Amino acid sequence: MGNTEFFKDKTIYVIGMGPGSEDAMTLEAKKILKESDVIVGYTVYLDLLSDDLKDKELISTPMKKEEERCIIAFEEAKKGKNVSFISSGDAGIYGMASLMIEIGEDYPDINVRIIPGVTAASSGAAVLGAPINHDFCVISLSDLLTPFEKIEKRLRAAAMGDFAIVIYNPSSHKRKDYLKKACEILLEVLPPDTACGYVKNIGREGCSAHYCSLSQLKDEEVDMFTTVFIGNSESRMINQKLVTPRGYKREND
Numbered sequence: 001m002g003n004t005e006f007f008k009d010k011t012i013y014v015i016g017m018g019p020g021s022e023d024a025m026t027l028e029a030k031k032i033l034k035e036s037d038v039i040v041g042y043t044v045y046l047d048l049l050s051d052d053l054k055d056k057e058l059i060s061t062p063m064k065k066e067e068e069r070c071i072i073a074f075e076e077a078k079k080g081k082n083v084s085f086i087s088s089g090d091a092g093i094y095g096m097a098s099l100m101i102e103i104g105e106d107y108p109d110i111n112v113r114i115i116p117g118v119t120a121a122s123s124g125a126a127v128l129g130a131p132i133n134h135d136f137c138v139i140s141l142s143d144l145l146t147p148f149e150k151i152e153k154r155l156r157a158a159a160m161g162d163f164a165i166v167i168y169n170p171s172s173h174k175r176k177d178y179l180k181k182a183c184e185i186l187l188e189v190l191p192p193d194t195a196c197g198y199v200k201n202i203g204r205e206g207c208s209a210h211y212c213s214l215s216q217l218k219d220e221e222v223d224m225f226t227t228v229f230i231g232n233s234e235s236r237m238i239n240q241k242l243v244t245p246r247g248y249k250r251e252n253d
């Protein structure tokens with residue numbers, strides 16, 4: 001324990017670790033993790049850490065114990081330890097950044113700093129081509145914290161606004177038909193041949209890209225480790241890549 005380049009005061013770093021592999025983390029994130037005494041996170045994410053970080057004190061809690069996990073991080077920092085709290089992707093996008101800041105109100109002597117990471121919208125888009133190169137929105141289909149009625153409104157609004165759409169958490173054991181429901185809602189507005197794609201296991205072993213139309217997407221089987229991309233009215237396949245053009249005028253147009 002002690003002060004380092006980053007831990008010069010009581011600061012917890014909430015780190016977005018990207019899709020999982022160390023190569024996809026920012027240099028800043030890797031430096032902070034190496035200077036940490038304690039790394040707190042969901043068990044699955046701790047397992048993704050490289051071997052040279054496994055000698056740290058690793059503390060995890062299971063799913064649905066997020067608040068407890070955050071409190072543990074603050075209590076460890078109170079002891080004078082250098083604490084990092086990891087979240088997949090970007091901690092500020094469906095991650096733990098907001099809850100950490102909220103709980104931090106009870107720990108006024110401890111600072112919270114957010115270190116950005118590569119979210120699935122960016123890393124998945126890179127696998128497919130350039131599907132979110134124009135205005136886009138991100139919508140999670142998880143109704144654990146958001147009523148599905150509100151999710152439904154957001155899907156319709158995104159379709160009406162002609163946004164390219166990224167869908168997080170498209171399916172789970174309890175929500176097997178949620179992507180199908182989402183596609184049926186979007187098909188009320190969007191044409192069936194809207195260009196779409198999805199990526200499984202982004203940045204991890206078994207990563208795979210799939211391309212399809214919106215009508216085909218409705219019947220695809222996906223899981224929680226899949227990120228779905230739905231194009232706007234301009235999106236199309238170019239050289240086996242899903243592209244949403246910015247609208248630049250080309251000389252041969």
